[in-house]
Amino acid sequence: MDLPPSTNKRKLKISTGKNRFVRYGVPFLLLVVGGSFGLKEFQNIKFKYFRNTSVSPEVMAKYGIDMKxxxxxxxxxxxxxxxxxxxxxxxxxxxxxxWE
Structure with missing residues (x-):
């Protein structure tokens, strides 16, 4: 005999509230895994738009900087x-x- 759907939801809610892994472990794992993917994407954006140009001594001399x-x-x-x-x-x- 199956229980009504509302009773199943209540049992699931009670069991997840008492289970420490579901309450603390799953959010922690999501944070660690999601954070690594987020950092990877931010690093890709940083390197994609990073300005990697060399500066010539003539341009720097125009601003008053002497380069060797x-x-x-x-x-x-x-x-x-x-x-x-x-x-x-x-x-x-x-x-x-x-003070001297």
Missing amino acids: KKGEVTLETEFEKVKQIDIDNWTNIRGPRP
């Missing part, structure tokens, strides 16, 4: 500059404090 040429700065040239610095003779100088 690509071959001018290398790791080896910077290392040579650091090697020439005297690190053995130095004095500790205390910086000024705002």
Whole structure:
């Protein structure tokens, strides 16, 4: 003998209210899985519309910024500059404090 449909709904409502997985686990899983898909879509939009253009030195010179040429700065040239610095003779100088 089947119960009337309203009784089945009541039983389902009571059972889901007491079941902790349905009450807490399912929304958490939906948040985790849905969040990952949402982040994926936002990242795709970000990379799709990201402006990836190089700036020429002539354009930057127009705005007053001096850019170095690509071959001018290398790791080896910077290392040579650091090697020439005297690190053995130095004095500790205390910086000024705002109240001094």
